[in-house]
Amino acid sequence: MLDRVRRDVERNALRARNGVKLVAGVDRPGVGQTPKDVVWQRGRTQLWHYRNDLDTYGGVRYGPPLLIVFSLVSRSYILDLTPGNSFVEQLLKAGFDVYLLDWGEPDERDAENRLEDYVDDYIPAGIDRVLELSGADEVNLFGYCFGGNLTLLYAAHHPDAPLRSLTVLATPVDFRHMGPLADVFAVGGMDVDSVIGDDGNVPPSIVVQGFRALTPTAEVTRYVTLWERLWNDEYVASYQAMTGWSDDHVPFPGAAARETAEMLVRRNGMVTDRLTVGGDPVHLGDIRVPFLTVRANRDHIVPPDATAPLIDLVGSPDKHELPLDAGHMGLVVGRTAAKTTVPTIIDFVRRRSDPLDGADSAQEA
């Protein structure tokens, strides 16, 4: 009894300390810490090259390089959350040369950006730059969440693209199952223009509200769980990093949002094969490169029903699906990611990559 009282007193003291830290915003965990260089930029878009130092990660042992295309509505540091809990770090340790195409924070200059800007301009330019820097002839392309949709459109619209493989994570194709976020446009008939802000883009607050509406009680549960475990420093650090990211969105370029609502949501174009990019019809069946789709069975942002049809839509003879018992973020951060998702992805890509000179002996050693 006395021990329990003592433990409660200690925990309450820790709760008070961590509560003050949270409210004051001090001691925030550093995110996106893996060393990288900006190797190309255009507008707000930057191409990052992560340094695979021989001493830290063992150097580049496999080619061709990996290019990650990130989503348009959130920040890319989720893939490089904290040291030791970083998708990018694991890829580097596995011996890959990793690049990431980050869209930055769109402003009024991006309000007219259409999907074709990303699919036909930025991604091809990013790939060219990667090829130029690495000396490779191909890249392994990765798409995360809506970035996966961009890579699918790119691969389908550019059948001659220099791709060794395409991997998409938590990428929705059947937008009928995207919940209230899509229903307000598809069923309610809401006009995207009614949510466009002064800068011509969909404000991040609208995007956050949309995601919160998917699980209406999650917000309350989140605070209750935080209170319960506020004494635990490790939990608080993880809470700060994860919720910091889930509340930290970027504006969705207005024209791309209109196109998404019309083509992907109302027409459900990926499933009904009614896709166009820059006026050209595009078919996912034209994707022929080795393909992997990773989906999370407990994903409340991109429900499994929204991702499930993808494997049948892609025309690749060498295609694979990896359903995992994880949430949306759990695919790339946390224990499931470290133990299952990332090693499986690494294995898939490694099988479709070439060991570079000396890598075989390094592996054996």
Place this chain on the structure above:
Amino acid sequence: MTGPLWRQAFDAAERAVAPRAEDLVRSEYFSLATAVVRRARTVAGRSVQGLSARAWHLVNLPAGSDISRLRAQIGSLDREVRRLTIALEQERRRAAGRAGSPRPTTTPTTEDSDADGAQPADGARPRPARRRAQRPARP
């Protein structure tokens, strides 16, 4: 069931409420209601904006909507320039490739001159990349 009593009570309540709340937000009624509320807010906002614009125009001053229109036009122009620059960059690469240069180099533009030197994204000093030669792709 583990955890303190208050947590168990909360979890029980949450289990009872959550499915109903989720059903509600996934209902057609919710989508329609959200769309109607949004539309009403937009109409109201535009009416107020129209009135204030008229007031500013009366004294020969630009209104917020004029500035928004200008910003949109600048944005559109910026996009065109970006797209043209990328197209030009791609064309230069292709031309360099056709000319037989094994490693085409990008002609630096203002932005390239910043990026080509590999700026450290995290403020640290850039280090030379340690990369081994890649084997040709498998047939």
